[in-house]
Amino acid sequence: MTxxxxxxxxxxxxxxxxxxxxxxxxxxxxxxxxxxxxxxxxKKQIFSRxxxxxxxxxxxxxxxxxxxxxxxxxxxxxxADEAIISPMYTVFEVNPEVVYAPFxxxxxxxxxxxxxxxxxxxxxxxxxxxxxxxxxxxLEVTLPSVAEQKRITSVLDKAASLSHKRQRAIQLADDxxxxxxxDMFGDPIANTKGWPIESLHNNIVEITSGWSxxxxxxxxxxxxxxxxxxxxxxxxxxxxxxxxxxxPEIVSxxxxxxxxxxxxxSRANTRELVAASCIVEEDCDNVFLPDKLWRIExxxxxxxxxxxxxxxxxxxxxxxxxxxxxxxxxSMLNISQAKLLSTDAPVPPIALQxxxxxxxxxxxxxxxxxxxxxxxxxxxxxxxxxxxx
Numbered sequence: 529m530t531x532x533x534x535x536x537x538x539x540x541x542x543x544x545x546x547x548x549x550x551x552x553x554x555x556x557x558x559x560x561x562x563x564x565x566x567x568x569x570x571k572k573q574i575f576s577r578x579x580x581x582x583x584x585x586x587x588x589x590x591x592x593x594x595x596x597x598x599x600x601x602x603x604x605x606x607x608a609d610e611a612i613i614s615p616m617y618t619v620f621e622v623n624p625e626v627v628y629a630p631f632x633x634x635x636x637x638x639x640x641x642x643x644x645x646x647x648x649x650x651x652x653x654x655x656x657x658x659x660x661x662x663x664x665x666x667l668e669v670t671l672p673s674v675a676e677q678k679r680i681t682s683v684l685d686k687a688a689s690l691s692h693k694r695q696r697a698i699q700l701a702d703d704x705x706x707x708x709x710x711d712m713f714g715d716p717i718a719n720t721k722g723w724p725i726e727s728l729h730n731n732i733v734e735i736t737s738g739w740s741x742x743x744x745x746x747x748x749x750x751x752x753x754x755x756x757x758x759x760x761x762x763x764x765x766x767x768x769x770x771x772x773x774x775x776p777e778i779v780s781x782x783x784x785x786x787x788x789x790x791x792x793x794s795r796a797n798t799r800e801l802v803a804a805s806c807i808v809e810e811d812c813d814n815v816f817l818p819d820k821l822w823r824i825e826x827x828x829x830x831x832x833x834x835x836x837x838x839x840x841x842x843x844x845x846x847x848x849x850x851x852x853x854x855x856x857x858x859s860m861l862n863i864s865q866a867k868l869l870s871t872d873a874p875v876p877p878i879a880l881q882x883x884x885x886x887x888x889x890x891x892x893x894x895x896x897x898x899x900x901x902x903x904x905x906x907x908x909x910x911x912x913x914x915x916x917x
Contacts, residue, residue, distance in 0.1 A: 529672065529673060530670050530671060530672045531670070531671060532668055532669070532670050532671075533626070533668070533669055533670075533671060534665060534666060534667070534668055534669075535664060535665045535666070535667050535668075535669060536662075536665030536666065538622055538623050538626045538627050538669075538671075539590075539620045539621065539622045539623070539627075539665065540620060540621055540622075540623075541618070541619070541620050541661045541665075542583075542584075542585070542589060542619040542620055542621055543583070543619070544583065544584035544619075545581055545582070545583060545584065546579055546580070546581070546582040546583070546584050546612045547580060548579060548580040550579060550582070550584075550612055552584070552608075552610045552611050552612045553565055553608060553611050553612070554566045554567075554579065554582070554611065554612055554613070555585070555605070555608070555611040555612070555613050556613070556614075557591050557592060557593055557601050557602065557603045557613065557617055558601065558603065559596075559599055559600045559601050560600075561603075562602075562603030562604060562606075562633070563585070563591060563603030563604060563605050563606075563607075563611070563613075564603075564607070565611075579612055581615055582612040582613060582614060582615060583612065583613050583614070583615060583617060583619050584610060584611075584612055584619075585605050585610070585611050585612070585613055585617075585619050586605065586609065586610050587605050587606065587608065587609050587610070588604065588605065588606070588621065588629055589604070589605055589619055589620065589621045590602065590603070590604050590605075590619065590620050590621065590622070590629075590632075590633065590636075591603060591604075591605070591613055591617045591618065591619045591620075592617065592618050592636075592659075592664075593616060593617055594616055594617065594618050594658050594659060594660065595616065595658050595659075597645050597648075597659045597664070598642065598645040598646050598648075598659070599642075600637050600642055602633070602636050602637060603633070604629055604630075604633045618659075618660070618661050618664070620661060624674075625674070626671065626674065627671065627674070627677070628674050628677035628678050628681065630681045630685075631677035631678070631680060631681045632677075634681065634684065635669060641667075644667055645659065648663050648664070648667070687905055690905060691902055691905055691906070694898050694901065694902050694905075695902070697898060698895055698898055698899070701891050701894060701895055702764075704891065705838065705887070705888060705891055706838070706841075708884065708887055709835075709838040709839075709842070709884065712876075712880060712883075712884055713835070713839075713874070713876050713880075713884075714874075715842075715844065716839050716842050716844065716845045716873065716874055717842075717844040717845060717848065719874045721874070721876065723874035723875055723876045724874070724875050725872050725873070725874055725875070726830075726872065726873065726875050727869070727870065727871070727872055727873075728868065728869045728870070728871050728872070728873055729869045729870070730827075730830070731826050731827055731830045731831045731836075731873070731875065732824060732825070732826055732827070732869060734823075734824075734825045735822045735823070735824055735825075735865050735868075735869075736784055736817070736822065736823045737784070737795075737817055737818070737819045737820070737821060737822050737823070754771030754772055754773050754814065754815040754816075755771060755772050755815065755816055755817075755818050756770065756771050756786070756792075756815050756816070756817055756818060756821055757770045757771060757772060757818075758794050758796070758797050758801070758804075758818075758820050758821065760792075760806075760821070761792045761793070761794050761804050761805060761806040761821065762794065762797070762801045762804045763804075763806070764804065764805070764806055764841060765806050765809075765895075766786070766792065766806045766807065766808045766809055768810075768812055768815065771815045784816050784817045784823065785811075785812055785813055785814075785815070785816055786808045786811075786812050786815070786816075786817065786823065787808060787811050787812070788808055788809060788810050788811050789807065789808065789833060790807070790808040790823050790833075791805060791806075791807055791808075791823065791824045791825070791826075791833040791836060791837055792805060792806050792807075792808060792817070792821050792822070792823060792824075793805045793821065793822045793823075793824050793840070793868075794820065794821060795820060795821070795822050795862060795863045795864075795865075795868070796820040796860055796861065796862045796863070797820070797860065797861065798860065798861070799850065799861055802849075802850055802853055802861045802862075802863060803840060803846050803849040803850060803853075803863060805837050805840055805841055806837070807833060807834065807837050807888075807892075809892055809896065822865075824836070828878075829878060830875060830878065831875060831878075831881065832878070832881040832882060832884070832885045833885075834881070834884060834885040834888040834889075835876070835881040835884055835885070838884075838888075839873060839874075845873075848871065849863060849868065849871065852867040852868075852870075852871070853867070
């Protein structure tokens with residue numbers, strides 16, 4: 529059984545104000561982390577030292593940013609008995625006989641609620657629309673019994689916990705690969721293992737890139753062809769969806785489709801992201817490379833793509849590549865093919881590299897399974913979240 533309520537029927541506005549001698553911690557209300565200490569969120573003190581007039585919020589009470597509610601800036605205090613927050617926030621509490629607070633905060637941060645907030649409030653500038661509690665209170669919500677609210681929340685919490693553990697496993701797998709590379713091959717700059725040093729001129733067969741990004745018109749959407757953005761490789765893993773849609777007729781002369789096992793390299797980017805690289809984990813027949821991304825193919829008898837990827841991803845080696853880039857501080861940096869190929873690198877025995885390659889693909893396959901499982905769980909969680917509306 530469910531019942532419809534106006535928020536004003538199940539919630540009460542709170543207007544308690546702090547005095548200048550109040551010692552309660554100062555909190556902020558965030559979009560993604562709910563209510564948390566202001567100093568932790570901003571990494572420094574940004575609030576006024578004069579807290580007279582700040583609002584008091586107590587454990588179990590809610591607060592939202594009056595002018596940022598449409599962005600999801602709403603939270604519940606659950607990490608302190610009492611805190612104070614900026615006057616810019618609106619504070620309220622709910623009737624526990626009708627509302628289970630952990631369920632309600634999920635409802636108020638759901639996609640359904642965010643869409644509702646878009647139509648509420650006053651103000652000529654969209655992101656500065658103020659939603660007072662009087663306006664907020666007119667929002668109608670559908671609630672099951674408190675017992676059912678608790679059951680739904682428990683299921684969603686378990687799903688979120690599993691997703692967090694899976695993401696942690698993925699991070700540990702990434703760390704394992706980096707540690708395995710160092711264990712097998714050592715520091716590539718100091719060459720702690722004593723491998724032969726050769727110029728990359730001797731190891732790279734081909735560097736290819738695609739169409740100039742300047743000639744791509746984003747307005748073309750007739751067919752689902754896309755050109756990869758540099759962000760497709762910036763995380764160290766291939767992100768197929770990081771692409772701009774283009775007209776296939778424009779790029780028919782320069783289609784370079786990435787295939788499974790291809791090593792992609794970002795030759796132009798910001799200082800933090802230039803020389804980023806990834807290995808493509810599946811064939812892609814509807815996206816192609818721009819001129820800012822290279823496909824690099826080492827000679828198989830000299831160097832595997834997997835070894836080369838982790839070589840150029842090593843912090844010290846990447847720093848050496850960045851030094852060779854042209855461009856001024858704060859602007860886009862560019863690494864030329866000549867500069868890349870002039871770099872010296874340790875070349876371990878190919879049998880050892882191939883052993884490392886097998887480890888890499890085992891981890892890639894595990895990571896893919898974890899991501900697929902997480903996607904399925906997210907779909908199930910989204911389906912269950914429909915009950916919040």
